Amino acid sequence: MKKNFFSEKRKRLVEQLKYEGVIFSKKVEKAFLAVPREKYVPERLAEEAYIDAPLPTLEGQTISAPHMCAIMCEALDLNEGDKLLEIGTGSGYHSSLCAEIIFPEKKIGKGLVVSVEIFKSLSLYAKKNLQKASYIALVNLIVADGSSNLPFRTKFNKILVTAAAKEIPEHLIELLELSGRMVVPVGKYFQDLKLIVKNRYGEIYVKSLGGCIFVPLRGLKGQQDDS
Numbered sequence: 001m002k003k004n005f006f007s008e009k010r011k012r013l014v015e016q017l018k019y020e021g022v023i024f025s026k027k028v029e030k031a032f033l034a035v036p037r038e039k040y041v042p043e044r045l046a047e048e049a050y051i052d053a054p055l056p057t058l059e060g061q062t063i064s065a066p067h068m069c070a071i072m073c074e075a076l077d078l079n080e081g082d083k084l085l086e087i088g089t090g091s092g093y094h095s096s097l098c099a100e101i102i103f104p105e106k107k108i109g110k111g112l113v114v115s116v117e118i119f120k121s122l123s124l125y126a127k128k129n130l131q132k133a134s135y136i137a138l139v140n141l142i143v144a145d146g147s148s149n150l151p152f153r154t155k156f157n158k159i160l161v162t163a164a165a166k167e168i169p170e171h172l173i174e175l176l177e178l179s180g181r182m183v184v185p186v187g188k189y190f191q192d193l194k195l196i197v198k199n200r201y202g203e204i205y206v207k208s209l210g211g212c213i214f215v216p217l218r219g220l221k222g223q224q225d226d227s
């Protein structure tokens with residue numbers, strides 16, 4: 001019935017993303033099949049949860065389109081036991097996909113998922129969604145401005161930024177472990193998705209993954225125009 005209705009739509013979307021070559025690893029495919037996107041969009045939009053498009057959340061913000069979440073998960077090469085930092089919790093959907101890969105079958109083990117959101121209202125919205133979808137035990141939610149220095153003692157081997165920065169954020173490169181990867185959309189009117197790799201000697205490589213559209217990163221070192 002309702003449950004089948006959504007899981008059928010979810011399977012079809014995953015097939016489409018595989019066909020398009022956007023999902024190409026088994027682990028990302030499994031995560032997409034496991035996380036119920038209908039629980040992360042506003043209730044009135046639940047039936048649209050498996051259209052490959054961004055949807056509104058709160059405060060004029062959005063939940064990213066599934067293909068964009070897939071591109072970012074694949075580029076990060078997420079693995080079981082990774083330590084992931086996300087800037088831009090939004091609905092909590094993307095951090096749940098990551099948590100599904102880092103803690104397969106929701107088994108709490110080695111690994112860490114921390115997600116930072118600037119709006120308290122959105123962090124609370126994400127908390128409710130994560131509870132509904134049973135991911136709340138796997139994702140640590142923090143309300144803070146991720147555009148400037150964050151008070152973490154630990155470093156992360158994967159960093160995911162889901163709002164567009166004006167330039168590659170230096171403070172996040174510092175938080176990246178050796179052999180770590182970060183994906184971040186950069187730019188204002190023209191945005192480019194960047195993959196940043198820090199090799200084992202600490203050298204930085206930047207690769208362009210193509211054009212994208214994200215809401216702007218706000219806050220102290222975010223985009224100046226908050227409209």
Ligand code: SAH
Nearest residue numbers: 063088090091093094118146147162218219
């Ligand atoms: N990853 C989200 C979608 C992100 S939309 C999901 O899965 O639904 C981008 C989010 O980044 C918005 O919720 C926005 O409020 C948040 N954001 C913008 N600037 C921020 C900042 N400086 N620090 C933390 N979060 C920020």
